[in-house]
Amino acid sequence: AENGQVGIAELEQIRELITAAGYLGRIIIDPSVVRGLEYYTGPVYEVELTFPVTNDDGQVVRFGSVAGGGRYDGLVGRFRPEPVPATGFSIGVSRLFSALKAVKSPIVDSRNELPLVVVTAMDNKSPEFMPGYQAMVSALRQAKDADGKPLLRADLYLGASGFNAQMKYADRRGAVCAVIQGSSEREAGTVVIKDLILGAELAAASRDVKDSSEHKAKQAEAQFAVPLAELVEGVKRVLARHS
Structure with a gap:
């Protein structure tokens, strides 16, 4: 029983x-x-x-x-x-x-492969938060382009590792961006979208470039917060930058 x-x-x-x-x-x-x-x-x-x-x-x-x-x-x-x-x-x-x-x-056709977005699970040791992360994945998978076709692939991190390991996982998968929601973002009703391609470019910049106003403006675009309801639109901004 x-x-x-x-x-x-x-x-x-x-x-x-x-x-x-x-x-x-x-x-x-x-x-x-x-x-x-x-x-x-x-x-x-x-x-x-x-x-x-x-x-x-x-x-x-x-x-x-x-x-x-x-x-x-x-x-x-x-x-x-x-x-x-x-x-x-x-x-x-x-x-x-x-x-x-x-x-x-x-x-099965790599020529038509869609860009990948990884949803991280900052509170992966608390099962009650997993449905929220899964809902984000579902919303992203339902995103469509102007012709009504799927816009992207979305993947949820299911391991027990911390933030750095999850970012490495997203890099290994070749993700365009990562979606992040920890306790502070959840309380604020927001998510953070991290542009992994732009972030890598900024990290490789020289010291002189990093001091420029243009570099600092790009940093704001490489990682930004949006209301949870605007998750898909925020990801679209990143995809448009690299299309």
Whole structure:
């Protein structure tokens, strides 16, 4: 009974996160889903592609399941003296790749790759703040250009590291900018947008250049705060600078 209550609480937390991300309906909590292996100790997942696709023979088909997995805290601990929390899943790569090609996804066409924005998680050790960060990611992913096409890719940092490590993560991913909201920004109802490309250029400038008024003006553009409701517009400013 106690394990059941813990499981229900975890599912409620998952529901909060997917609701904040705007994925309720696309992600369904289904108690009937069961994985075939016994080592799972928490939520399990099954990923299905339900959109119809016409194959080479003119038949309408569905790709179905392309991934599955879950939480298995006890598995790694069987081979080590201490418990090791773990989550993972396997992907049917060939089937997923075929599906991405069928819908002409930019993910499989680097020529059409969209700019990346990373939302950092300054309060990543406080689960109650994660839905807010996820909502920012959702808002950015819904941004469209003048033709109604997706404007950018957005990624949420999910590790437990601090600010510097998160900035390095964004740099490694090749992000154009990072979105930052700590406790002070949350209280003020704002977010900070950090232009990583312009910031790198300013950091490489010589001492003489750094003393100029132009350099100081660019510094204000390299990192600026906007109201949370204007997050997308603020990111658009950065994207327009580097388009």
